[in-house]
Amino acid sequence: MIKGINLSKIYESGFISKKGIVAVDGVDIEIREQETLALVGESGSGKSTLGRILLLLTKPTSGKVIFDRVDLTRLRNRKLRDLRRKMQIIPQHPEDALDPRWKLYDSIAEPFRIHKIAGKDDEEETVHKLIELVGLDQELLRRYPHEVSGGELQRVVIARAIALNPKFIVCDEPTSMLDVSVQASVVNLLMDLQRKLSMSYLFITHDLELADIVADRIAVMYAGQIVEEGIGVLKDPLHPYTQTLLGITTPISREAITPRGCKFYNLCPERSSKCLNAPKTVEMSGRRVKCHLYMEH
Ligand SMILES: Nc1ncnc2c1ncn2[C@@H]1O[C@H](COP(=O)(O)OP(=O)(O)OP(=O)(O)O)[C@@H](O)[C@H]1O
Ligand SMILES: [Mg+2]
Structure with missing residues (x-):
């Protein structure tokens, strides 16, 4: 469904002596129809950059993104904008996705207006349906972002993200900023919607337990690379990095x-x-590992 081939991203930094930060380093990744791939790894390992590259919100330095057999990296802006309807992001901070000066109704209706999809009556009906689908009260639509809770706001962001029937959503730590008490309900909502609407998710998190709950497969990222990927990664980790991440072994500092x-x-x-x-x-029995321990010599 969506596929990244040999993706890299180098951020140039330093004004005088140009120094590149390699945020993503030669990654191959695929998310299949209706699947959740959880992407785990420590802070700074490149998870968000990789997610944004798949949506072409960040342009890769090299590599390709293929979505429904179309190479997104070669599309012109207008074509890309059309395809964007099918791909969405749910960010860590819901307030980043919404205009603070707009009533929540207008934020949810915006995708229809951008893509000139619905007339006013249709728009109203659809926004009401969406708000119901994410488990919120219609009354909320008249409020502004600062007048609702973080959990409610994330549900509004979700309503907006599913407005145009996307096929693929990058969920970038969608619950990490929420109160622990509402995290589970938002995760359940996302899983429910995935089933109802047949979507694929790239679910970015550094919560390994959460990754295990939501994922069909798990990919472990370290220093811009996917070092291990497959089913049962957390039960039976093969890569030495995954083992240190799980606390089974201790990293040695040299x-x-x-x-x-x-x-x-x-x-x-x-x-x-x-x-x-x-x-x-x-690759061995459905697991991919980037480590000499498993290479034949
Ligand atoms: N716009 C940018 N300009 C320069 N460097 C960046 C930019 N965005 C990210 N980076 C760098 O790229 C690397 C990967 O960052 P990224 O945000 O993708 O990591 P992450 O795994 O999502 O981390 P976190 O778990 O903290 O969200 C980091 O070293 C970061 O500092
Ligand atoms: Mg991130």
Whole structure:
């Protein structure tokens, strides 16, 4: 359904001596019809950048994004805007997605107006349906963002995101800023809507327990790369990084010496001299692992 091929993103930084930050480094990723792929990894590993690249909200430095067999990286702006209806993002901070000066009704109705889809009566009926679908009261529509709770606001963002029947949604830590007491209900809502509307999710989180609950498959990101991906990753982790993430082993801190080999080299409890060369991703019974331990030599 949506596929990223050899995606990289380098952010240029430094005014005089140009230094690049490699946020995403040669990633292959695929999210299938009606599937949830959870993307986990520590802060700064490149999860949000990868999610935004798949939506072409961030332009990749290299690589391709294929959505429904169309190469998005080659589309002109107008075509891309048309396809955008089918792809949405639910961000960590719901207030980022909504205009604080607008009533919530107008925020939910905006996608119809941008794409000139519904007349006024249709628009009203659809907005009312949407607000019901996300479990909120119609009365809320007259309020402004600062007049509702974080959980309610995230539900409004969700209503807006599903307004145009998307096929793919990037959920970027959609509940991490919410009160613990409402997190589960928002996650349940997202899972419910996925089933009802047949959508695919890339679900970004650093909550491993949550990833296990929502995901069909899990991808583990480290330093811009997917180091392990598949089913049962958290029950039976193969990559040394995944094992440290789960607390099964402890990372070892050594002097940094390898810019070219495996990115986990300096911290890896299982490293050997082979690891000075970058490992390839190997596939075995549905699991993909980027580690020399599993490469044939
Ligand atoms: N617009 C930008 N300009 C420069 N560097 C950026 C930009 N956005 C992200 N980065 C850098 O790219 C790297 C990956 O960032 P990203 O936000 O994708 O990580 P993340 O895994 O989503 O982290 P978090 O869990 O904290 O959200 C980081 O080193 C970050 O500082
Ligand atoms: Mg992020």
